[in-house]
Amino acid sequence: MNRQRSLSAETQKLLEPSDEEVIAMVLQGDREAFSFLVRRHDKRVLRLGMSFFRDEDDAADFTQDVFVKAYLALGTFKGRSQFSTWLLRIAYNTAINAKKRRKDQVRLECEDEVKGAPGTDETHLRDEAARAVREAMADLPQKQGICIELFFFHNLKYSEISEVTGFPVNTIKSHVFRAKRLLRERLEGRVEVDGAL
Numbered sequence: 001m002n003r004q005r006s007l008s009a010e011t012q013k014l015l016e017p018s019d020e021e022v023i024a025m026v027l028q029g030d031r032e033a034f035s036f037l038v039r040r041h042d043k044r045v046l047r048l049g050m051s052f053f054r055d056e057d058d059a060a061d062f063t064q065d066v067f068v069k070a071y072l073a074l075g076t077f078k079g080r081s082q083f084s085t086w087l088l089r090i091a092y093n094t095a096i097n098a099k100k101r102r103k104d105q106v107r108l109e110c111e112d113e114v115k116g117a118p119g120t121d122e123t124h125l126r127d128e129a130a131r132a133v134r135e136a137m138a139d140l141p142q143k144q145g146i147c148i149e150l151f152f153f154h155n156l157k158y159s160e161i162s163e164v165t166g167f168p169v170n171t172i173k174s175h176v177f178r179a180k181r182l183l184r185e186r187l188e189g190r191v192e193v194d195g196a197l
Helices: 009-015 019-027 031-053 056-076 083-102 121-137 142-153 158-165 169-196
Strands: none
Touching (some): 019 031, 019 083, 031 142, 056 083, 083 158, 121 142, 142 158, 158 169
């Protein structure tokens, strides 16, 4: 039996090169190595695309566009931040520019649902909470929505959100604080309405 096949998926993941190693390989001429980066980060970019475009086909096209731009600009990556932060910066700018061209109003909606074992109460509660948050987020102003999206659903720190969006850290903190308050108010109002039914 092939030794590679006998390794567990977890072990194979540990044997994969880091983002920095892959970038070095690509810059040294191994273009196919870029597929490691795509596999590793495509879901995160797609989620951001869904937040902006709310359409699977548009988000898929957006994801492909982001990775083409990242590939072409890979030589400019200096390693001052994580590759994922740098990539999300490209994704964010691509989405903002696309929305400006379309002259659409940006309404964020997160499609990332936490899924557990089907039929469990915990899974149902998580799904309901995720749905309620998505609905509340759709009404937030654009800047608050993107800060909440990056903070909660992409687990970025304030400094990383600043790198991605170009907003000052204090502005991001303010947006996150205000967005949390608005979400809380809307979710509490929703619970009161649901409880009355």
